[in-house]
Amino acid sequence: MVQNQAIGIFDSGIGGTSIWNEITAALPFEDTIFLADSKYAPYGKRSKEEILALSIKNTEKLLEFNCKIIVVACNTATTNAIKVLRSTYDIPFIGIEPAIKPAAIHTQTKKVGVLATKGTLSSELFAKTSDLYAQNIEVIEVIGTGLVELIEEGKIHSTEMYALLDSYITPMIAQNIDYLVLGCTHYPYLIPILKKMLSSDVKIIDSGEAVARQTKSILTTNELLNPNTTSGTHLLYTNGDIYPLKDILKTHTVDYSVKALDF
Numbered sequence: 001m002v003q004n005q006a007i008g009i010f011d012s013g014i015g016g017t018s019i020w021n022e023i024t025a026a027l028p029f030e031d032t033i034f035l036a037d038s039k040y041a042p043y044g045k046r047s048k049e050e051i052l053a054l055s056i057k058n059t060e061k062l063l064e065f066n067c068k069i070i071v072v073a074c075n076t077a078t079t080n081a082i083k084v085l086r087s088t089y090d091i092p093f094i095g096i097e098p099a100i101k102p103a104a105i106h107t108q109t110k111k112v113g114v115l116a117t118k119g120t121l122s123s124e125l126f127a128k129t130s131d132l133y134a135q136n137i138e139v140i141e142v143i144g145t146g147l148v149e150l151i152e153e154g155k156i157h158s159t160e161m162y163a164l165l166d167s168y169i170t171p172m173i174a175q176n177i178d179y180l181v182l183g184c185t186h187y188p189y190l191i192p193i194l195k196k197m198l199s200s201d202v203k204i205i206d207s208g209e210a211v212a213r214q215t216k217s218i219l220t221t222n223e224l225l226n227p228n229t230t231s232g233t234h235l236l237y238t239n240g241d242i243y244p245l246k247d248i249l250k251t252h253t254v255d256y257s258v259k260a261l262d263f
Contacts, residue, residue, distance in 0.1 A: 003226050006031035006235075007215065008067030010058035013041035013152050014238065014245045015186025016073030017252075019096065019208050023071065024234060024254045026212035027219070031232040033065050034073075035263065038240025042148035043076040044117025044184070051119060055081035059089060061263045068224050071215055072096065073185050075116060075207075079123035092222060094215050097129060098183035099205045104133040106203075107179050113140045113172035116183025117148065126183075140175055142168045144184060151186045154244040157193075165190065169197050182206040189248065237261040 007030050009020050014036045024032060035058050043051050055077045062070055071094040072078045072085070078095035086093050098120065103112045112134065120126055121141050130139055150161050172180065180202055182188060188206045195204070219225045226232070234256035238245045242260050249256065 002068050003224055004031075004228070005066050005068040006033045008033050008035075008062030008065065008070040009073050010035040010037060010055075010062060010070070010077075011073040011185055012043035012054070012077065013038045013148060013186065013240070014248050015148065015151060015184060015189065017236070017245070017248055018185050018188040018206070019071060019073035019211050020234075020236070021252055022208035022212035023215055024232070026209075026216055027232070028254075029228050029230065029232055030219075030226050032234045033062060033067060034234070034236040035061060036236065036238040036240065036245055037263075038152055038238050038245075041152050041240070042117060043074060044119035044148065046119065048080050051077055051080040052084055055085060056088075057263065059085055063089070063091070067091075069094065069215065069219060071211065073211070075183050075185065076119035076123070079120050079125040092218050092224075094211060094218060096185065096207050096211050097125060098181045099207045099210065100129055100139070100181055101133045103179035103181050103205055104137050107137055109176045109178045110137045111140065111175055111177045112137055113142065113177040113180045114183050115142050115144050115168060115180065115187060118143045118145075120183050138175075140172050140177060142172065144168060144187065147190070148184065148186045151189060151248075152240070152244055154247050156189055161190075162193065165193060165197065169194065173198065173202075178202055180204050231255065235259065237263070239263050
């Protein structure tokens, strides 16, 4: 039965587990299979052609696992590859992109910060989204160079991380932003640090809950919801060092298993 097949999720590393966590919370009876493509992280510094090839590789691996829907839990892969994926494969795809729309609607200072990778900020989809929703506000874009690498290495609370974040966030504060949009699925793991750097007047937005809601909606519309009423099983695979993935998952409450896999 197709409904019993797993939700497939992939990211350019371990950061997409922030999306996986929201999906497992919103859809507790669904099975999931997560691919952390850490061997090739970060995607943000790669060419569009490389990002597309990696996204196809991950998609085909998830199809080997008979996934019924695929969540592209990577801003850079979504903005550079999802159009091709949707036209190539006969399966629903859920994408993710920086949540500029809610920030643009609610900002009072008319200044919104976006912290993202180069691959996301330079993409056609990001440009279209900004043009559509942010015409009357100033969007302060900052490339978070080095952040993904430190998260992948398990160095979230390192001196290097604090120094990098300070260099990226301080100019935004100086320009009076009241919303900070996180444009990479790795970045929600930095929210506790960011909250210490930002005043309580600055709201931080990521796309996790919205992606989980959209996943549930598409499953419902396509009659793909798992009818089981027992907790789902969750398999997470990485083609990189297994320990950063295990470490970043230690606060998650669902049962899961982590395995190394060459893909």
